[in-house]
Structures are given as C-alpha cells and as structure tokens.
Amino acid sequence: MVNVAVLGYGTVGSGVVEVIRTNQEVINQRVGETLNLKYVLDLRDFPGDPVQEIITHDFEEIVQDKEVDIVVEVMGGIEPAYTFVKRSLEAGKSVATSNKALVAKHGAELLKIAKEKNVNFLFEASVGGGIPILRPLHSSLTGDVVEEITGILNGTTNYMLTKMFYEGANYDEVLKEAQDNGYAERNPEADVEGYDACRKIAILASIISGKQVDFEDIYCEGITKITADDMKYAKEMGMTIKLLATCKREGDKICAMVSPCLLHKSHPLFNIDGVFNSIFVHGNMLGDAMFYGSGAGKLPTASAVVGDIVEEAKNPGRNLGVMWSEEKLELEGKEELKRRFFVRMKGSPEVVKGKLAADFGEIEFVNIEGMQGEFGFVTALMPEGEYEKKAVAYQSEIISMIRVEK
Amino acid sequence: MVNVAVLGYGTVGSGVVEVIRTNQEVINQRVGETLNLKYVLDLRDFPGDPVQEIITHDFEEIVQDKEVDIVVEVMGGIEPAYTFVKRSLEAGKSVATSNKALVAKHGAELLKIAKEKNVNFLFEASVGGGIPILRPLHSSLTGDVVEEITGILNGTTNYMLTKMFYEGANYDEVLKEAQDNGYAERNPEADVEGYDACRKIAILASIISGKQVDFEDIYCEGITKITADDMKYAKEMGMTIKLLATCKREGDKICAMVSPCLLHKSHPLFNIDGVFNSIFVHGNMLGDAMFYGSGAGKLPTASAVVGDIVEEAKNPGRNLGVMWSEEKLELEGKEELKRRFFVRMKGSPEVVKGKLAADFGEIEFVNIEGMQGEFGFVTALMPEGEYEKKAVAYQSEIISMIRVEK
Known part of the structure; x- marks a missing residue:
C-alpha cells in the first residue's frame, strides 16, 4: 500500500481526490499496489463529503506519520506551501505539486533535497496543466539539445486574443466577457500582464538548461495594449496575435521572454484557440514537435498531479534525477x-x-x-x-x- | 560506460549514429556515464565512413559480447530482426527498436522476455516517428483511462490529402508527385492502403488495453478511392478528409479502425498538414490532448530511438513494466x-x-x-x-x- 496525503482541498485538491477515486482500479494496477488516500489537509471541514473522514487540520500529523509515502501540495502560493514541501521531503516523503509560483522560486533547492533524501519532487501540473511536457522533456527528448520552447501557456489571455481575432472585439470588451464567464479573475493582472506565463517559461527554461532561471530576469510584456486595430493588421498579413512565452538557445546563450507576438498561419501554434494551451518544442535532432491540451481546470490539472503520484509510487527509494541546479543562469538580454x-x-x-x-x-x-x-x-x-x-x-x-x- | 550495438546502418541506423555523435556530451550527462557505440552490424562495408571501424558482419560477435548492454534494432522487417531481438533480450541486453512490423507482431512476447530477464524492450520510434507518445502514455497519462486515441499516423497519405485539399488535385496526380518527391514509394501500397497506419494503431491499442491487438483484426481502408470531388464536398461542409487510425473505448469494449474520415475544422487534427503526424488522445480525466511532430525521417526517428537508449541506459537491471500481455483482445466490430x-x-x-x-x-x-x-x-x-x-x-x-x- 502506498499512502498519500493531499495538502489543500480546493479546486485542484478535490480534483486529485476525484481522479484517484474514479480511476482507483487502473491506478492500482499501474502502481502495482493500492494507492491509498490517507489524509487531506484543510483548514475547513467538509461535512457530508466522504473526504471528511480523512480531513486533518494539522500538518504535523502528516509529516510525522511514517506511513505517508507521498505528499501532494495543491494549496498554491509560497507559504506555507514551501515550508510544508520542504519538511515533507526532509522527512523522506516524495512530493507532487501543481504550484508554479513555488516551483519557479524554490524548484532547484527542493529538487536537491529530494535527491539527498532519495525521494522525488515532481511538478508536471505546474506548466501546461494537464499537458505532459516536463516528463517528455526529461525522459523522451533525451537524445536532443532543445533549441527552442515556445508556448501558449496562459488560457485566459488565449481565450481573449481568440475572441479578438474571430470577433474583432476590443480588449476591454473581451476582458469583461472573460471575467463574466469565470475565465478571468476580477483582478486579472497575473494573466493579462503575462506574470503567470512568465513563471511557467522560467520553469521550462530551468529544465532545459539545468540551471536556475529567475522569472524576475525574464522580459515580460502582457496583452493590455493589444487593440482591435492591431488584430486587423495581423489578419491582413495572414497572421494572428498570441501571447507567447519563449526560451531560445543560440550557441551557449539562452534568451527567454514573454510578449504578444504576430504568428503566421503556417506556425503550429497559430490554430491553438480558446482556453487551450500548447507548447512548441524544437530539438536539434527531432525538429519541430508540439504538445497540446488543457492548460488549466480542475480535472486536467489533477490528472497531471496524479500522473506524478503514480510515477513516485512506482519509484520508491529511487530519485529520478531531474537536472536543475541552484547555479543561476545568466540570460541573454532581449537586445541580442x-x-x-x-x-x-x-x-x-x-x-x-x-x-x-x-x-x-x-x-x-x-x-x-x-x-x-x-x-x-x-x-x-x-x-x-x-x-x-x-x-x-x-x-x-x-x-x-x-x-x-x- | 554503457555499450551500444546498432543492427543495421540504413537510414535510421545512420541517424542513430549521427544523433549520438552530435549530442554525445549532453547524452552522457543524462545517462550519468559514457554512451559508447561499440558495434554497427551491417552486411556492407563503409570505407571512408568513421563507422567502418566498428562495423561487424556477424551478429554472434554482438550477442556473445558481455560488454554490450543495449542492442538497437533498426533493420526493419520481421526476420532476421525478430530472431536478433529475441536473442539479445535472452542474453540479458536491453533492446530499442523503430520496427513497427516487429512490434505489432511480437511486441507482447518480447516485452515478456524483457521482463523475465529484467531488461527493457522499448519502441517509441515505431509509432509517430519522433513524436513522444508511447512513453507519455506509459508514464504520464497514468491517472487516466484513455478513452480514445485517434492519429494521423502516416505522413505520405497526409501529404497527399493535404495537396488534394489545398490544390483541388486528384488522387493520381498527387500520388505521382509524392513519388517524384520521394515521399511515396514506387509501390505505395503500404501507405495508401493504410497498412502502415494499421500496424501503428495496433501498437497503440495494445498499449492502452494492455492486451494483444492483432492488426489483422482491424478494419483497414486506404485513401485510393478519395477523389477531388469528395474534397469539394468536404470543403463545402467546413471539413477536410484525413486518413485516421483510431481506437475507441466504450465501456469494456474497444474498437479500432483505419479509414479516411471527414474532420470538422474545430477538431485539433484538422490543421495537421503535409508529412507531419499527430496523435489526439482523450483521457477520462485529462480531456483532450494532442501530440504533434515528424512521423518519419532519419533524424526525428533516430531522436526517438536514442531517447529509448538513454532511458534503458539510465535503468540497468530494472524493467520499466510496460503492460502488454499476450492475451488476445477481441475487438468490437465496426458495426457497433x-x-x-x-x-x-x-x-x-x-x-x-x-x-x-x-x-x-x-x-x-x-x-x-x-x-x-x-x-x-x-x-x-x-x-x-x-x-x-x-x-x-x-x-x-x-x-x-x-x-x-x-
């Protein structure tokens, strides 16, 4: 039996519980033993929800329980997530997380602790939601030098730009509509200013360079200045405008950037519409490849988290060796x-x-x-x-x- | 040091040698030790080519060399590939192959031998060329029940149908052009009748069901009857025609089929043009995802083979547990x-x-x-x-x- 504790019963946390309960049988087959949900940590109670039986309000109960093999951090934010993850790893438990802010800031350090403790720290869901991208980079594209990763990594802004493209609508209108539909937050800054995409490309840049890429070093420009007239020009040129997060290698130099870009219709990312995400990868041997799917949402994100849990459950006492050192990577300026x-x-x-x-x-x-x-x-x-x-x-x-x- | 022997110095074999030589440094880092090309087996000699130094004409030299850890089978066809792969596995060597005919026919048996010997038999390149699809299915989509896989798995026919769509050309014209450009064989049967795609969907169906799916059981219809007029109708409906290889699960039943299909422009596969391949996957939790890239070609295919070599080199003495038993899966008839x-x-x-x-x-x-x-x-x-x-x-x-x- 492999015991799992889930930290946070919000959108993703309840998704993780739902994925495990729905697909329990096949998941057990893949793990080779029973994957057992032992705890869910939340400040709240959930009377009437079957999860109530395993709710705890005390992290100490989890971290001190030697039976807990895997801790799933889906609370979001830096604290107390960082402290809980670090203590879990130090206690010899593997951790899976969907928390891009945490991974972008502390990924290298947490991976190092995981390696020392011979456990794993996995975070597939932190980039591209349900899309398998980090594990393919780590265990499939290993014959290649990845020369470029360019992604549509934020569903909210892609939904907005898609509306602007097809309906000729202006920025303010589509933002209001996105907010009314629940695709954008009341305070939409993290999405529309590109901050969300920026943390994700920082993680991807760290993974392909093996060094620490700080998101603060990445030039980041959002979509707030894009107008209906800009989109008219784009169409006239056989193009569209997308918010692209990109990381390119030229020789020894790596440059990363988030900004709205004109994209020709021959580009694989041209047709990625609505809230979907997609990640274009160019390898020096593979050539062009692309990974597409739901970049957010309860079940797609939870699906990626559970994929990490299964991988950890299949590899007890064996660090999978994700390379991402604390050594800081000096990015090339966008001027070059x-x-x-x-x-x-x-x-x-x-x-x-x-x-x-x-x-x-x-x-x-x-x-x-x-x-x-x-x-x-x-x-x-x-x-x-x-x-x-x-x-x-x-x-x-x-x-x-x-x-x-x- | 991990020693590798490559069986066959044709297109893919020479690609494998090129990928390893070009990216030797990063590959060694990922493996954790030096990946050394020890032998290349071929009937021919290659005077002047650096590979000549490691050419052997005798498979016995490879299989009896205890230093050889990994055998790469890129000869194609069933024999002698099958015998060589089987003997290599029985000798305790891991095997990587790009050979879809071999995998479709003997995959289950070879995986079983690999498991008994605690080595690995991997075949990422046999489906979708350079596109990472088998490993993502095996190690990322493990929280999901895959309910559908539908792929454009043959570049030749996709090139032809793309030409017919954009240029209004007729089947015979585009076949001739594809042959003149080297995209189609003089005898194009394996591509245009769907046999190539059929072997690939048989492999995918085996992987997601965990049982043996015989390609002979799959209804297979090619594109030879598709006309310029059919494409006119498709356009009128906002659709295109693609050769789709599909495997769908309904409850306990699985149905697989290869046939030309009308595809609406809202479908993620609609925009996959030219020789590219793409594989659409629907998971019961993940929802829709898609994997896109080069389905053939020397270096993309070799990139996938080398990805398998690295995975095997990182896992000595440890079977990765690909589930595909010899138990035959009775497919649902297409009538249902x-x-x-x-x-x-x-x-x-x-x-x-x-x-x-x-x-x-x-x-x-x-x-x-x-x-x-x-x-x-x-x-x-x-x-x-x-x-x-x-x-x-x-x-x-x-x-x-x-x-x-x-």
Whole structure:
C-alpha cells in the first residue's frame, strides 16, 4: 500500500481526490499496489463529503506519520506551501505539486533535497496543466539539445486574443466577457500582464538548461495594449496575435521572454484557440514537435498531479534525477535576439519610405482599407537592440510595435 | 560506460549514429556515464565512413559480447530482426527498436522476455516517428483511462490529402508527385492502403488495453478511392478528409479502425498538414490532448530511438513494466460504432428526401455548385451496421460513403 496525503482541498485538491477515486482500479494496477488516500489537509471541514473522514487540520500529523509515502501540495502560493514541501521531503516523503509560483522560486533547492533524501519532487501540473511536457522533456527528448520552447501557456489571455481575432472585439470588451464567464479573475493582472506565463517559461527554461532561471530576469510584456486595430493588421498579413512565452538557445546563450507576438498561419501554434494551451518544442535532432491540451481546470490539472503520484509510487527509494541546479543562469538580454518587428506609424508611407528602408532594411508595408492617418510595416530581421536604437528617431510617430515570430 | 550495438546502418541506423555523435556530451550527462557505440552490424562495408571501424558482419560477435548492454534494432522487417531481438533480450541486453512490423507482431512476447530477464524492450520510434507518445502514455497519462486515441499516423497519405485539399488535385496526380518527391514509394501500397497506419494503431491499442491487438483484426481502408470531388464536398461542409487510425473505448469494449474520415475544422487534427503526424488522445480525466511532430525521417526517428537508449541506459537491471500481455483482445466490430456518414448519391434530393429521412434519420443535404446529377448528405448518428443495412436499398445510387469524425 502506498499512502498519500493531499495538502489543500480546493479546486485542484478535490480534483486529485476525484481522479484517484474514479480511476482507483487502473491506478492500482499501474502502481502495482493500492494507492491509498490517507489524509487531506484543510483548514475547513467538509461535512457530508466522504473526504471528511480523512480531513486533518494539522500538518504535523502528516509529516510525522511514517506511513505517508507521498505528499501532494495543491494549496498554491509560497507559504506555507514551501515550508510544508520542504519538511515533507526532509522527512523522506516524495512530493507532487501543481504550484508554479513555488516551483519557479524554490524548484532547484527542493529538487536537491529530494535527491539527498532519495525521494522525488515532481511538478508536471505546474506548466501546461494537464499537458505532459516536463516528463517528455526529461525522459523522451533525451537524445536532443532543445533549441527552442515556445508556448501558449496562459488560457485566459488565449481565450481573449481568440475572441479578438474571430470577433474583432476590443480588449476591454473581451476582458469583461472573460471575467463574466469565470475565465478571468476580477483582478486579472497575473494573466493579462503575462506574470503567470512568465513563471511557467522560467520553469521550462530551468529544465532545459539545468540551471536556475529567475522569472524576475525574464522580459515580460502582457496583452493590455493589444487593440482591435492591431488584430486587423495581423489578419491582413495572414497572421494572428498570441501571447507567447519563449526560451531560445543560440550557441551557449539562452534568451527567454514573454510578449504578444504576430504568428503566421503556417506556425503550429497559430490554430491553438480558446482556453487551450500548447507548447512548441524544437530539438536539434527531432525538429519541430508540439504538445497540446488543457492548460488549466480542475480535472486536467489533477490528472497531471496524479500522473506524478503514480510515477513516485512506482519509484520508491529511487530519485529520478531531474537536472536543475541552484547555479543561476545568466540570460541573454532581449537586445541580442534577432527577429522582425511590426510597426504602426502615423502619417503616410510615401513620405518616409526611403528613410524607413535606410533604418529598418527591406521593409514590407501593410495597408488596411479605411485605416486613416497611419500605416503599418514589418522590418527586416534585426536584433531587438538595433530596432530600439533606430526607433528612437520615430518616437512621436510610432503608434505601436509588435514582435513577429517566425 | 554503457555499450551500444546498432543492427543495421540504413537510414535510421545512420541517424542513430549521427544523433549520438552530435549530442554525445549532453547524452552522457543524462545517462550519468559514457554512451559508447561499440558495434554497427551491417552486411556492407563503409570505407571512408568513421563507422567502418566498428562495423561487424556477424551478429554472434554482438550477442556473445558481455560488454554490450543495449542492442538497437533498426533493420526493419520481421526476420532476421525478430530472431536478433529475441536473442539479445535472452542474453540479458536491453533492446530499442523503430520496427513497427516487429512490434505489432511480437511486441507482447518480447516485452515478456524483457521482463523475465529484467531488461527493457522499448519502441517509441515505431509509432509517430519522433513524436513522444508511447512513453507519455506509459508514464504520464497514468491517472487516466484513455478513452480514445485517434492519429494521423502516416505522413505520405497526409501529404497527399493535404495537396488534394489545398490544390483541388486528384488522387493520381498527387500520388505521382509524392513519388517524384520521394515521399511515396514506387509501390505505395503500404501507405495508401493504410497498412502502415494499421500496424501503428495496433501498437497503440495494445498499449492502452494492455492486451494483444492483432492488426489483422482491424478494419483497414486506404485513401485510393478519395477523389477531388469528395474534397469539394468536404470543403463545402467546413471539413477536410484525413486518413485516421483510431481506437475507441466504450465501456469494456474497444474498437479500432483505419479509414479516411471527414474532420470538422474545430477538431485539433484538422490543421495537421503535409508529412507531419499527430496523435489526439482523450483521457477520462485529462480531456483532450494532442501530440504533434515528424512521423518519419532519419533524424526525428533516430531522436526517438536514442531517447529509448538513454532511458534503458539510465535503468540497468530494472524493467520499466510496460503492460502488454499476450492475451488476445477481441475487438468490437465496426458495426457497433456510432457515427455519422457522408453519402454521395446519384439523382436529385427532392425525389428521395422523405425516403432518405425515414432510413437515415435527420439528414443534412450538401450541394456543390456545378456538380451535375448527384447530391450529398450526412446521416444522423447511427451504428455502422445499421447504416450498412439501410444502404443496401440504395446500392445502385450511392457513389461513395465517407465516415464523419466528430
């Protein structure tokens, strides 16, 4: 028998209990013995819910119970999650978590403790919800050097941008609708400013580099400035706008960034609509691959957590060796990253054509019928630092700039 | 040091050597020791190629060398691959293979020998080329009951159908073009008749059921009868036609099938174009997920093989417990499977409207401008057996039938 304690009976916690109870039989087969829910930790009581029988309000009961093999942290936030996870690992228990904030901040340290104690710290659900991505990176793409990971990692903003694309709606309208439908929080900052996606790409960057990538070091730009007019230009170019979290390797250097990007319809991520997430991976041998699924939601997230629990239950006393050291990775600045830039500018292209070509290389103009007093263009491929330097001279004319993803 | 012998220096074999040599350093880090190519078995010599130094023409040299830990079978075909793999496992060596014919036929038996000998038999590359799908099913989706796997598992036919969709070309033209471009064999039967996809879905069905699914039991229909006119109807309905290999679970029953299907543009597989493969998975907890990538090609396939080698090198003396017994699974007949059917019929809808509705339920007519003397319609949801029974009365009027995937 493998005993499990779940910390937190909120959305994901109750999902974990539901997944285990629903699929108990096949899960036991896969583990090779019975997976037993021994405790659920929560401040509240749940009278009438069968879980009430195993509710405890005291973490000490769990951490001091030698029979508990696996602790599932699904409370969210840094504290007391961090303390509980650390103490569980130190007590020789494996831990599975869905907590991206915790993993982004303390992942390396917790993995180190897990290794020392010969147990495991797994966190598949912290990136991409139900989508299997961390374990495939760790145990399938092991013949490759991963040169790029680019993901649509936030369902809320993808839902909003999808609405803006198909319905021509403006940012404020779709935000209100997303809030009314429960897809966005009343305070939507973590989603719309890109902070959520930023923590997830920090975790992915740490996994593929094997070093600590701090999310504070990652340039992060949200979707709050994207307008219905921007989307019109995108459509005219056969593109859409997506909030992309990306991590690219060039030689020894790694650059990471979160920002809205123009994406051509030939790109595998172009068609990822609504609240779904998707992660594009380019390996130096594999080439392009993509992983798609539900990036959030009670049962999909819980499915990933239970996948981790089963993996831990199948590997007692055996650390699976996820490589992510505490050594800090110095990210390359975004100034070095070469790409093309889409710029909306006041005035008329005829007047400044020559000057623009001299500054931004072979440019392509984009015209939208009925768009008065402005025009759009795409620059040649250039490092972002060079674009910024050149753009200074046009400060008062530039309406907006959106990065172009290949 | 972990010693590897590669059987066969053809496309995939030379790819395996290239992947290991190119990424030797990171591969060694992941294994925790040096992965050493000790032998390459081939009937030929390769003077001038560095591989010549480790070429052997004699399998006995490999199987009797106690230093060889892992044997990589990339020869293809059933014999001598089967004998070599079996003898390698019996000699206590782990085996990685890309050989779908071998795995579909002898997978259960070879897994059993691997388990008895406490080694591993892995075959990620045999389905979906470079796409990680078997290991995610085995070690990530372990909290789920997989209720459906539907894949575009053959790049050649997908390339052809994509051309037919975008260019309105006819079957014969695109086959010739695919042959001229090297995407299709001179004898294209294995691809266009669906036999290749059929072996792959047999492997997937075996993995998710844990029992032996014989590919001979799977209804298999290729794309040879699909015409430019069929594709016109598909477009009119907001759909496309794809060769789908599918395995669905309904209660205790599992049904598998390979056939061209109409797919609506809201389906995740709709946008999978060209030679790419993609595998859609529905778990009872996870919901929808999809895995996308290169289904063939030297380096993507080799990348998956090397992923298996690394997994085996990291797990010496430890069977990973892939569940696939020799017990045969009796598949449900396709007659029981409920879906809708698209039918092209001679004549005019007005005349037979009432009769068709009485036989096929609430039908939807599809009209293509300029299509003379025929019309199309989609039946209500019904078991295929019932459709077949009803269709008998219209035998001389029905031009063609294509299954509709949700």
